[in-house]
Amino acid sequence: MTLDIAAGTQLRFAEYFTEIPSEPETRATLIESWFPARELSQLIAKDRRVRDPAYAAHRWWARRPPALLRALLIASVLPPGVSAQEFWRRYASEEHHLAGKTVYDPFMGGGSTLVEAQRLGASVMGSDVDPMSVRIVKSELAPVDGxxxxxxxxxxxxxxxxxxxxxxxxxxxxxxxxxxxxxxxxxxxxxxxxxxxxxxxxxxxxxxxxxxxxxxxxxxxxxxxxxxxxxxxxxxxxxxxxxxxxxxxxxxxxxxxxxxxxxxxxxxxxxxxxxxxxxxxxxxxxxxxxxxxxxxxxxxxxxxxxxxxxxxxxxxxxxxxxxxxxxxxxxxxxxxxxxxxxxxxxxxxxxxxxxxxxxxxxxxxxxxxxxxxxxxxxxxxxxxxxxxxxxxxxxxxxxxxxxxxxxxxxxxxxxxxxxxxxxxxxxxxxxxxxxxxxxSDTGEIRRHIWDAQTEQPRPNLFSFLRKNQPFWVELKNATSASDAEALEKIDVAIFDPPYFDFIAYDELSEFHRAWFGELDLAGDPLLPRSEEPVESFGLQLGQCLSEMVNRARGSNPFAFTYHSANPDAWRAVGVALDFAGLVVTKLWPIRSDGHMGHHSNPGNCEWDVVVVCRPKAGTAAQEFSDEVSLWVSNMKPLEVNAADIRNFNFAIDMARSRFAKVF
Incomplete structure (x- = not known):
């Protein structure tokens, strides 16, 4: 399906979306009922000064915390009812808990999702419009002998x-x-x-x-x-x-x-x-x-x-x-x-x-x-x-x-x-x-894990062994139609789409790309257009989500991180979900950017919201009961600033009319 978003164009889900048949049985996963957001927020803060050699080889400008991505990947494939103790055991272990799974990130950027998925034993696929991203991620996934x-x-x-x-x-x-x-x-x-x-x-x-x-x-x-x-x-x-x-x-x-x-x-x-x-x-x-x-x-x-x-x-x-x-x-x-x-x-x-x-x-x-x-x-x-x-x-x-x-x-x-x-x-x-x-070829990384006895983070030395899992990383516009022969079905999609209130990372990476004759991108970055910014951004993101729906295997939900104190940004997310025929099955607040000085200024968001979503088939609409006051209370003693109060409110407003539970 090709989408032409011209100035003033008004497109609606019902006009362009053909419902994708669901798998015979839709099953809920752990991330749709339980996720240790408060504990992870503390782990992320502890890990902020930990240098992971895989990510240190070359700078990228927007990395979600590896601790968050590891947790999202594990929780996305576990069934509901798994105990917190078992979750943290898996988080702390070096076993390949995602062996046999294929993980996809259409906005891979610096590749953190794919590296964490590979460490969990998954086969990984990723794409980005930026040639510098492709250079960096290929090196991370297949480092040479040091x-x-x-x-x-x-x-x-x-x-x-x-x-x-x-x-x-x-x-x-x-x-x-x-x-x-x-x-x-x-x-x-x-x-x-x-x-x-x-x-x-x-x-x-x-x-x-x-x-x-x-x-x-x-x-x-x-x-x-x-x-x-x-x-x-x-x-x-x-x-x-x-x-x-x-x-x-x-x-x-x-x-x-x-x-x-x-x-x-x-x-x-x-x-x-x-x-x-x-x-x-x-x-x-x-x-x-x-x-x-x-x-x-x-x-x-x-x-x-x-x-x-x-x-x-x-x-x-x-x-x-x-x-x-x-x-x-x-x-x-x-x-x-x-x-x-x-x-x-x-x-x-x-x-x-x-x-x-x-x-x-x-x-x-x-x-x-x-x-x-x-x-x-x-x-x-x-x-x-x-x-x-x-x-x-x-x-x-x-x-x-x-x-x-x-x-x-x-x-x-x-x-x-x-x-x-x-x-x-x-x-x-x-x-x-x-x-x-x-x-970057080392498998030993010192990061923090959650100690259930002390209820505090503690350091842990991971020794991640590579299995030489296959990976597919290419220069590709996430909104373009999939090449069925090149791209296989996916089991899990964890990603961090560009934000509505964006930083144009392609303008920064161009400084590097100019040395390699790679000034051209694989397509226009996902950014709001001056005419109809909410609709244009939402429909482009919706087309990306539709691509994932078309290639999804099984019934695992998708999850992505997002934040904005701008109500239009969250309206655009709603447009995207509607276009792709997705419903929200859970939202989780997570403090991920507080350690960065330029994010800590008044008016800047320090918390992400994890949006968990899946196709409507196999779900039933339900009232969304979470409130911002409950989120803030559950996160104590961590603080939430005024910008993130707005961020949380807009996220919840977006989810209310789209919330559903698995049958």
Missing amino acids: NELREYGKLLLAHLHSELSWLYPSEPDAEPLHYFSIAEVQCPSCSATGPLYRNLVLVRDPKKAGAVVRDHAITAFCPVCSKLHNLKSAHRKEIRCCGKRFKITQGTFRSGAYHCPSCDVASTHRELKTGAARRRVLAVEETQENGRRRLRAPNNEDEAEQLQAVREWEAQRPHLPHPEGEIRATRSDERPRSYGVNKYEELFTPRQLLVLGHALKWIRDNVQADDFRRALELAISNALATNNRLCGYATDYGRLSALFSVRGYSLPALTVELNPLHETAGRGTIAACIERVAK
């Missing part, structure tokens, strides 16, 4: 050092790690050029656990001559230089705007085109033989090598892989174009382009095995986020802050260029990124 990948990595790094170590000139007793710089911008009002900075602090030693130990409490710079000042006391408020006093906490960029020192007119990054502005290198941070770091002023050799890098890149550019294409002007997020950056190549320095281009060329010329070539390319792709012009610095901890740390093209006032060839320090070096991919 030790062999490390050997390839040694050869790659040896090649890069032999060809490009001159880009990062070293002292006899120290090696450069970070290059600090600020933008020199021109005021649109008076045309005066001046430095853009938030404050004068480059690094600080806060005496905190995990922070870099330094020889000085603070290192600050003079905004006039760039001289470095090493301050012994953390309580110093100012520096003296160039015949003036400067408060180290004050800068020219405050309250989201640059304040011109000459005319005091405030200008935004859009007006300044800061991303395209000339940058002034302030300092080079080096690692020393004694393990300490030091900052020094840039010297003539540093400047000469940067100029040589510009010439080398111009000469070698035609022969090296590099990001191609312009950044689309029609975007939901106007950045980074609003910074004055119009091409993806402009997001990288000539040094970075040389190193990354040489790395990809060596991989393509010297690694014949497809799986190892893809694994190394994935490592270089991940290194892009820490080797570009938009990287910042965690001043108190001494760590580079990668692009997309907060899901967007942010532009730090103090930017840092990493030496990607450094082998012993630095976040996001090529060696570190290769190691992250190499570690």
Whole structure:
């Protein structure tokens, strides 16, 4: 069935849906009667700092907690009446509880559902419109041998050092790690050029656990001559230089705007085109033989090598892989174009382009095995986020802050260029990124399980053994008709569809895809259209759900996670369920995003609602008795904010007219 959603089109379920015959017998499952939402919310909070090697190989921007997905998968196949004790036994065990089942995720994104299903012994199928998603998930489901990948990595790094170590000139007793710089911008009002900075602090030693130990409490710079000042006391408020006093906490960029020192007119990054502005290198941070770091002023050799890098890149550019294409002007997020950056190549320095281009060329010329070539390319792709012009610095901890740390093209006032060839320090070096991919072949993961005796989470070491289960992962629009020969029947579908109040992840992944010639998606992302947003989003999602109904085997329900404090978002979910002929058999609140700082701001949802649904055949309409007050009470001592109260109310309102129970 092909669906054309034109502006103003009003489509209804009765016009387009032909009821799918049900299985001879419809049976309820555990998730439709019981689910440990409160306990899982606590497990999710405990797991938030646990790094799972499978997911650490490459960044993805929207991952549901693995603990939630594991629980949903188990509860979706168990019959009602299974005890809480038995559920938690299965959750904590390494047995293949989904052996013989096929699990499908049509919006696989970073692949968490498929990885958790594979660990439970299922065969898995997944699709996404984004080529970067396909690259990441294939690597997660079939990781290469880590030790062999490390050997390839040694050869790659040896090649890069032999060809490009001159880009990062070293002292006899120290090696450069970070290059600090600020933008020199021109005021649109008076045309005066001046430095853009938030404050004068480059690094600080806060005496905190995990922070870099330094020889000085603070290192600050003079905004006039760039001289470095090493301050012994953390309580110093100012520096003296160039015949003036400067408060180290004050800068020219405050309250989201640059304040011109000459005319005091405030200008935004859009007006300044800061991303395209000339940058002034302030300092080079080096690692020393004694393990300490030091900052020094840039010297003539540093400047000469940067100029040589510009010439080398111009000469070698035609022969090296590099990001191609312009950044689309029609975007939901106007950045980074609003910074004055119009091409993806402009997001990288000539040094970075040389190193990354040489790395990809060596991989393509010297690694014949497809799986190892893809694994190394994935490592270089991940290194892009820490080797570009938009990287910042965690001043108190001494760590580079990668692009997309907060899901967007942010532009730090103090930017840092990493030496990607450094082998012993630095976040996001090529060696570190290769190691992250190499570690993804481990089956040992330390996560939390629920201790029924103490009624508290406790750590547990899982050893997940791979059975080499078959998997199908392809670039595919979830709304397109299934290829019956390529896609088999499915037993379980657990997924996280795009949200109505969306973040356009394809605009973020495009930063990576530009290096691989994969700018085109497999179809339009599932987003509301400006005309009839509720209807357009709901009908597209409904068509995806219909695809799952057509391929469902047996009578297990579907389950997906969703949240929004916007009533239109939940109305769109209702449109989707009606189009696919599905009823709601249960809703479960689950706290999944509270640990993320940018989700914790007032007005943002921290709780998901798990929507459990199934075809109407074999069910009977029933009154929905849950109330928001009951949900909130059952979740204590966990807190629910005002945005999630609205989120819960809208979810329940959507479900009331669509609620049913299995016969």
